[in-house]
Amino acid sequence: MTCRTATAVPAASSLPFGHWLVSRGQRTEQALERVLPPATAHPMQLHEAMRYAVLGGGKRVRPLLVHAAGEALGAPAGALDCAACAVELVHAYSLVHDDLPCMDDDVLRRGRPTVHVRYGEALAMLVGDALQALAFEVLAAAPGHGASAAASAAMVAELARAAGSAGMAGGQAIDLASVGAALGREALEDMHRRKTGALLRASVRLGALCAPHAAATTAEARAYRTQALDGYADAIGLAFQVVDDILDVEGDATTLGKTAGKDAQRSKPTYVSALGLEAARRLAGQLREQAHAAIAPLGEAARRLGDLADLIVLRKA
């Protein structure tokens, strides 16, 4: 198991944001390509379907957050590759399971047939199960890539909590139970904090956990840093969902790469249905400002996090 890429990593601050995005995106693709079993390995159909689910698509927002947070604190690139792969594998598994007929019953994802449409329901379930296991296997390999064993254990704990019943899976369960219900804004936020927010927050935290504890760093300074990053993660986590809800109303399937307007069709509560379109747009803007304010104390080193907050709020798909 190796997450290491052969490419050199130019310092974050020396690149324009667009170049940084491409560079870290390519790094992530290469690392994912390497940690996924080859499609020629037995059992081949499962491995082919796992690769189909993960490779060749996706905005890779979570891996970018890992890299941005880690680079802000001087984390080694190899460990960040492991963490970036792990969060993306969990994200990819959740999409495969979400798309199943017993859940959202979606046939289109990233402009292609969903995994269960292409490979059948049973195999799609196994794809998700195996991708989740792989995510943790990759994190366990981080000590070979510049993270300490203690940091690896902390990352496993963090990712497991974010994926589990208090996080993503819990948010899904609340979502299931809320179809047709009129959720208030507080209940809606609770649901999204778990369903999408937890993994986005974990991405930021995993990036930070890859950074070595410099001897000069006091416990106080670390707590201060954690607070800044958590404040940022909370803001972008909600912003991400608010923008998703806006795009579900405004977008079309070609841009989104998935079926548009499905939330309304299923009477799912969204920020648009709870607040109205205009107020939802204002909220997204406020959350963007909140994200920038949270990381201001970290200075120029955290600029990629700021850039990503802009990207998340201003995206069109």
Next chain:
Amino acid sequence: MTCRTATAVPAASSLPFGHWLVSRGQRTEQALERVLPPATAHPMQLHEAMRYAVLGGGKRVRPLLVHAAGEALGAPAGALDCAACAVELVHAYSLVHDDLPCMDDDVLRRGRPTVHVRYGEALAMLVGDALQALAFEVLAAAPGHGASAAASAAMVAELARAAGSAGMAGGQAIDLASVGAALGREALEDMHRRKTGALLRASVRLGALCAPHAAATTAEARAYRTQALDGYADAIGLAFQVVDDILDVEGDATTLGKTAGKDAQRSKPTYVSALGLEAARRLAGQLREQAHAAIAPLGEAARRLGDLADLIVLRKA
């Protein structure tokens, strides 16, 4: 997250096997009870269903293997509780997913309605997903219970491989593809080595990983020990499946707590269909002897492993 139990642990060798079984079984129940979120915690239905899937049933073979292997090498009880919970959570999640309509479509498990019958298909999928995440969260907590951070990372890697596409999920995928096919003995063994063998082997290995590397132990001695335990695990892994296949033919639903005769009904290849009933019985007996022979070099300390090999082969359910 704590796996620690309040009960004192009498030395393994001072107890008759029946008492040891009860003692370690109770310890495992208490530890599982403690690591599972309470049914009163939000989201309640998911937590209730997770507890339904895990508690109050099951032979706990895998946790017993963890304890037996760990006690043979002097591992701390708290770390063994973590490892025992983790393997049982993975096993429980796999049963929930296996029972789903898109897989085996089973309605009865441990004498009760399966999770999807009781809670619906979508929630059952989330139960499995959340239980897998919880297993890794529990392993990440092992350093607080007497295991080193390096041992925790090694356990995560081991369990992830055993659960993933090269292990359990891979075996399931092969199983799916083999319905109606006439598998030879070699292909059958490959399937079962992944589907059930990998997690049984991981149970033995996790128990061993909980033991501290005594300074006096040479790398040679450790390799010798690993070889003995792996030989044992391979033998009981196959024996477990052979006996399962025999019981599926001989047993009835009341004793098994699940629907009997389902393999034949679905034209699934089994050891009984491949070898015949008598030859399958002889094979189980040979594997039992092989298991005993493998651990003979470990002496009296490994007696619980020998006892468990007998239990696995001689069980009636």
